[in-house]
Amino acid sequence: MISTATPEAPHWVQVLLSLFGILGGTTGLAAIATVVSQRGKFKADAADTLTEAALTLVQPLQLRVSELEGEAVSARAELGLLREQVNQLQFLVRVLNRTLDRWRAAVHAPDATLRKIRAVVAESERLPSDS
Template structure:
């Protein structure tokens, strides 16, 4: 776009800006500010990166500690579950033995009446064990 003097409008704007900034010295100052702005952004990014790394290292160490603790806890839980299953199996065996002994005592006509009464007083649930 051109104005009445015949030159492009952007040239006139550029000349006006240079004049306002005080000629070449003002333009140099503007360029310096723009370059320092980029450097400031780069410095700020470096500070943020360093801060993030400073915070991440202790967190990595803590995560590693927690992973070790979780692994240990899982091993202990697994061992406890195995022990619990072993005890349940033993309990089933004992209950089966007691049920079988009850059946033998009740089937034996020579068993004392007191023993028969005691064995009969313990209920058996669905034939699975003692109540």
């Protein structure tokens, strides 16, 4: 059998390759160590980014809610005034209905005369409006 000798690299080349391997491994380990040690910082940065994004979205909504609350207060105040006006108008309608009923009764009375009808109308004008 013929045996061929494997070429041997010079000793300094083996040392240089070993040194590159160690440095490369150390650099890789250093990178991994850096990532592991800064994981908390990455999480904090992510939380800050999420918080900032949430505030950016929530702030316009808060402003709109404040505007709508102001409009609701204004609408409630206006509704109170309108209810009061409706109550006053309903009262006035009742008073006018009673007046009209008295006049109708005076006109349809069997002994109705122009003088009696005028007296009923004049009496209605003298009565206070809340009778």
